[in-house]
Amino acid sequence: MNLKNKIILTTVLSGALIYSSENLYDASKAEAAVSTQIAVGNWSTQTVVPYPTVVGAITSNTTIINGRGIPGAVVYATPFFAHTSLSSAIVDPHGNFQLLIPKQQAHSQLDFKQVVNGVASSTISYKVGLGIGAVSKVDTVRVTDTKVTGKGVAGATVSIKSGHHWGIEIGTGVVDSHGNFHVTIPKQSAGIELYVSQIRNGDESSSVKSVVETSPILLAPTITTHYAGALSLHGSASEGSTKVILKINGINIRTVNVAADNSYQFDVTDIPALAVSGTVFEVIAQDASGQLSPATSSTVKEAPAPTVNDYTFGETHVTGTAALGMAKVSVYDKDGKWLRDGSIDADGKFNVLVSDLSAFKFIGDSFSVRVSTTTGATSKATEGTIKNDLLTAVAAPTIANFYLNDTIISGTVTDGAKKVFLKINNQVIREGKIASDGSYLIATDDLTALKLIGVSFEVVTQDENNRYSETARATVKAFPAPVVTTYRAGQAYINGTLVLPAEVTRISAYDKSGTLLRNGAVNENGTFRIYVSGVAALQIAGDSFTVKAFGKYNRISETTVTIQP
Incomplete structure (x- = not known):
């Protein structure tokens, strides 16, 4: 046989490089030689065995390699530079073989040869190409679905197999230009x-x-905001829900059926925890098969108090704004007595007719407003005050000095004033009496708020039309103590001065045990003298005594003095 030394390089199959370096028989005689040897099965070491050929590309996804070879030959696949073959197969009578291999890394190399009667062919090498990647997304498939959808490589054919990777193919489809696929399949269990x-x-x-x-996933139910004091708890469940479960602290409290419109309602009048703001609870939906939805958690809230607009004397309505979800507005008088209900518009605004109510006839009186929900939750009260509708009718009254322990606030009012009121912290505390000469008195002996020096208060008057005057303001003062001149043992008089002599009705001296010794006299210039000649308690240097100044309304102040030698 005429042999020629040849090197053949051929590029085939998606860029995979097939190459070999071998002594091949002359091409003109190859076919006849091979045919003869195949026919007689008489291969020997003097015969050149051709290498096997691989059909199709080898990629990083390949696990089955098909090819052509000499019937009866054994084909081997070996990684490049490896000493042990990866796989082998016998060529069938029709010249076909199939090798099973594990997946190989992209860009690696596999060498193939075939052996006939102990005579091996030369080696042909194939580069392993980068295979197509897996689909990037497969959407959830449910028992009711007849399509599998997801994302893949545009133009690729998608195969759906049931049971396992090599299972029965139940559907195929092509990925569209946007990378989406929709493959029709029979319904699956x-x-x-x-x-x-x-x-x-x-x-x-x-x-x-x-x-x-099993079935479409139940969506979590919704909860309408639940306020403390509400009689029921509301919400809506997703399509397919048949029941809703109420849980507190992980414990099932109650279960109710879902209505035809997917709403649900729990009676919670006997669940104390849901009447307390801050309590955390959750609801879970359930379908007919027993499947549970994710839980929806919420917290019991305090019903938000309304915003009340300024109300001016003579206006017909109390107006304001309520939070969304509030259904009713209620007005109360200054003592908290309910007067009237009103409605709330869809935008939260409200107005309640009050012009016919006697509680709104006095400027300065207070009132309150609460709002409530359809489920019975009621907000805290928002306070309001009836304000003047005109400019001030009368001038502010005067307030005489008010000292700690005084039992009367006194002063004068201006012409036109018919009533006089004491206010503390902007609240009317009580009404006083106005005399015919324009003076007034307001009793304070039982008011603990005025028992501290520095506390402020106000006095205001009203005219016959209930219009308020300007406000007069004052504070509780300390009654000025007497200033005593140095006193020496055996001195005949205790002398001193008064800061406000006109306010003092009596000046007296007391021994160190608090026993009255003598009363003194106050002069017009504010000085005072107390005659104490011969009083035994004032004869010893180092002992002490007290001088007290008294005024009207139980006023009293004192100064303690040490007797000098």
Whole structure:
């Protein structure tokens, strides 16, 4: 046989490089030689065995390699530079073989040869190409679905197999230009495993597993804001829900059926925890098969108090704004007595007719407003005050000095004043009496708020039309103590001065045990003298005594003095 030394390089199959370096028989005689040897099966060491050929590309996804060889020959696949073959197969009578291999890394190399009667062919090498990747997304498949959808490589063919990767193919489809696929399949039973792969140019990707789910997932129910004091708890459940479960601290409290419109309602009048703001609770929906939805958690809230606009004497309505979800507004008098209800508009604004109510006839009186929900939750009260509708009718009254322990606030009012009121912290505390000469008195002996020096208060008057005067303001003062001149043992008089002599009605001296010794006299210039000649308690240097100044309304102040030698 005429042999020629040749090197053949050939590029085939998606860029895979096939190459060999070998002594081949002359091309003109190759076919006849091979045919003869195949026919007689008489291969020897003097005969050149051709290498096997691989059909199709080898990629990083390949696990089955098909090819052509000499019938009866054994074909071997070996990684480049490896000493042990990866796989082997016998060529069938028709010249076909199939090798099973584990997946190889992209850009690696596999060498192939075939052996006939102990005579080995030369080696042909194939580069392993980068295979197509797995589909990037498979959407949830449920028992009711007849399509599998997801994301893949545009133009690739998607294969759906049931049971396992090599299971029965139940559907195929092509990925569109946007990378989406929609593959029609028969309905599957719950728990069936579907394997989704994509194929391009005969190269099949690895599979993505999707387990068929029992039924559509129930969405979590919604909860209408629940306020402390509400009689019921409301919300809505998703389509397919048949029951809703109420839980507190992980404990099932109550279960109710879902209405035809998917709403639900719990009676909570006997659940104390839901009457307390801050309590955390949750609701869970359930379908007919017993499937549970995710839980929706919420917290019991305090019903928000309304905003009340300024109310001016003579206006017909009390107006304001309530939070969304509030259904009713109620007005109360200054003592908290309910007067009237009103409605709340969709935008939260409200107005309540009050012009016919006697509680709104006095400027300066207070009132309050509360709002409530349809479920019975009521907000805290927002306070309001009836204000003047005109400019001030009368001038402010005067306030005489008010000292600690005084039992009367006194002063004068201006012409036109018919009533006089004491206010503390902007609240009317009580009404006083106005004399015919324009003076007034307001009793304070039982008011503990005025028992501290520095506390402020106000006096205001009203005219015959109930219009308020300007406000007069004052504070509780300390009654000025007497200033005593140095006193020496045996001195005949105790002398001193008074800061406000006109306010003092009596000046007296007391011994160190608090026993009255003598009363003194106050002069017009504010000085005072107390005659104490011969008083035994004032004869010893180092002892002490007290001088007290008394005024009207139980006023009293004192100064303690040490007797000097």
